[in-house]
Amino acid sequence: xxxxxxxxxxxxxxxxxxxNSFPPVLTVAPGATVEFQCRDASAGQFSRETTAAEVxxxxxxxxxxxxxxxxxxxxxxxxxxxxxxLSFKPSGWGWTANIPGFGLLADQFPDPAIHxxxxxxxxxxxxxFGPGGRVPLRPMAGTIGVAPAAPGHHSIVPPRRVGGNMDVxxxxxxxxxxxxxxVAGALFSVGDMHAAQGDGEVCGTAIETAMDIxxxxxxxxxxxxxxxxxxxxxxVSRHFDAKGYxxxxxxxxxxxxxxxxxxxxxxxxxxxxxxxxxxxxxxLCSVCADLRISSIVDMPNWVVSLYxxxxxxx
Amino acid sequence: xxxxxxxxxxxxxxxxxxxNSFPPVLTVAPGATVEFQCRDASAGQFSRETTAAEVxxxxxxxxxxxxxxxxxxxxxxxxxxxxxxLSFKPSGWGWTANIPGFGLLADQFPDPAIHxxxxxxxxxxxxxFGPGGRVPLRPMAGTIGVAPAAPGHHSIVPPRRVGGNMDVxxxxxxxxxxxxxxVAGALFSVGDMHAAQGDGEVCGTAIETAMDIxxxxxxxxxxxxxxxxxxxxxxVSRHFDAKGYxxxxxxxxxxxxxxxxxxxxxxxxxxxxxxxxxxxxxxLCSVCADLRISSIVDMPNWVVSLYxxxxxxx
Numbered sequence: 001x002x003x004x005x006x007x008x009x010x011x012x013x014x015x016x017x018x019x020n021s022f023p024p025v026l027t028v029a030p031g032a033t034v035e036f037q038c039r040d041a042s043a044g045q046f047s048r049e050t051t052a053a054e055v056x057x058x059x060x061x062x063x064x065x066x067x068x069x070x071x072x073x074x075x076x077x078x079x080x081x082x083x084x085x086l087s088f089k090p091s092g093w094g095w096t097a098n099i100p101g102f103g104l105l106a107d108q109f110p111d112p113a114i115h116x117x118x119x120x121x122x123x124x125x126x127x128x129f130g131p132g133g134r135v136p137l138r139p140m141a142g143t144i145g146v147a148p149a150a151p152g153h154h155s156i157v158p159p160r161r162v163g164g165n166m167d168v169x170x171x172x173x174x175x176x177x178x179x180x181x182x183v184a185g186a187l188f189s190v191g192d193m194h195a196a197q198g199d200g201e202v203c204g205t206a207i208e209t210a211m212d213i214x215x216x217x218x219x220x221x222x223x224x225x226x227x228x229x230x231x232x233x234x235x236v237s238r239h240f241d242a243k244g245y246x247x248x249x250x251x252x253x254x255x256x257x258x259x260x261x262x263x264x265x266x267x268x269x270x271x272x273x274x275x276x277x278x279x280x281x282x283x284l285c286s287v288c289a290d291l292r293i294s295s296i297v298d299m300p301n302w303v304v305s306l307y308x309x310x311x312x313x314x
Numbered sequence: 315x316x317x318x319x320x321x322x323x324x325x326x327x328x329x330x331x332x333x334n335s336f337p338p339v340l341t342v343a344p345g346a347t348v349e350f351q352c353r354d355a356s357a358g359q360f361s362r363e364t365t366a367a368e369v370x371x372x373x374x375x376x377x378x379x380x381x382x383x384x385x386x387x388x389x390x391x392x393x394x395x396x397x398x399x400l401s402f403k404p405s406g407w408g409w410t411a412n413i414p415g416f417g418l419l420a421d422q423f424p425d426p427a428i429h430x431x432x433x434x435x436x437x438x439x440x441x442x443f444g445p446g447g448r449v450p451l452r453p454m455a456g457t458i459g460v461a462p463a464a465p466g467h468h469s470i471v472p473p474r475r476v477g478g479n480m481d482v483x484x485x486x487x488x489x490x491x492x493x494x495x496x497v498a499g500a501l502f503s504v505g506d507m508h509a510a511q512g513d514g515e516v517c518g519t520a521i522e523t524a525m526d527i528x529x530x531x532x533x534x535x536x537x538x539x540x541x542x543x544x545x546x547x548x549x550v551s552r553h554f555d556a557k558g559y560x561x562x563x564x565x566x567x568x569x570x571x572x573x574x575x576x577x578x579x580x581x582x583x584x585x586x587x588x589x590x591x592x593x594x595x596x597x598l599c600s601v602c603a604d605l606r607i608s609s610i611v612d613m614p615n616w617v618v619s620l621y622x623x624x625x626x627x628x
Binding site: 102103104157158159160161165166167168169170199200201202203204225226227228229230231232233234235236237238241242243244245246247248249250251255256259261262264265269290291292293294295296297298299300301302303304305307310 | 472565
């Protein structure tokens, strides 16, 4: 239920990249509830009519816009900003793209691709993917963070200890996120909304969508966090897990290569079994399959697994 | 329900390490059901009376015994051995140890430790850990694989593309595992039973226990698998997820360091909040917390998360 909140930050009130010299668009007291209207990760460069051929033309200086920043009264370096995810207001349209040069298997998928999604704004009905695929939805915020202490402008792409483009699937309704504050006021921003995503976001994009998010911001003084932490109010995979999983693995001395091997194995399996193009299988994995580290202590080899929920294609 | 099966392999019929010159203890036809009686990962070196001081005395040449090998009629290189997990017969006693030099945070936990568990052989009641902790059980096989083609003796410790010490939490009841066959007859063995384990098995041991396992072995000719794959018959985390999770993260350019940071964050959180020793928190994470790759595409930094189920300590 997306209700009314103390403040609303409009989608024009945003920025590209992180810079602690960006002035806050609003200053709030701890405990405030704030609605952030968020644009999609292309900042409107993609529409329902965008074709695969147009994907590489995206202006990378204008990706992942975030809404904000807001300053929080009393926030100081060493504190944690406690952010509770209250609710989402989805727009009903989204896209998933393979952007050349981006994504876990970028070398194997050099050609652009895009899939358009129309989804239920109530977030209840799965979104359709090609013949037979049905992806359960779970709205989440891909980019959520505070300004880094390091001066100057920083790319929006990498996540950092202050958060940012973490793409954590479970920053969803009811989650409570604790972010290490590095500058006075924290300077919090949020964007990069996803209607659904799997752990890893393996092709580099999820169901990218414009969506409003409502948050409550509070302070935990002197938390001394090394990295962000969060809690989930309940189960995180029940929208996916009812029929179990198909799982592929990668085994070897490098976790990154293991992850690539696991994803490649699933792309091969899905494209062969379900007659989809490999790039379609790859994009489908990005929105619903989970990368897990199954074992990491049996030297010198580790096991990385990709869990694809059978409910999507059953 | 652990019933009767075509064959039983007794716990004396086993080996240490992998070697395709080990003669099979039995040859079966595809479709056979086989019960394997399995010793614990210490091969009986640890008992209910073992103290922390005795842990480093373990003879590493006699760890992770596996029961087998069995030869499967007609199995040839390039096939997959299809192994269906039918049921388990747990023994009711297990151990978790911090073995110096072994485990994800070996440098931070140089001192030996051991925790003894008495658990419900029906696998239904959670096992107790210290004051208040209750770990839901889910029996699984840590080491399950076929002989590698490479001649000679190979350590049991690392998993390989033929499986082995994969420590995959979801090789549990109802799972179907496909293993790449590299030698005639496959030469399948299994052992290293766990009453409970989290993804990653971060301290290096789970609830290590003697336990029998019943399997059905079949062949998929010419499968051409690069790595093992498996399916789960249903949800994999419902024994853990009802009350949600506490999650810590590690963010940076190296997945291994990210995993270490996430585990360190959780050890700090649990030991501070629940008054347990850090090494107890570390061992507890190993038996119930899951390592996940939350994002792996936002160059150059990735997010690794450790999910600790709140139900264990609530």
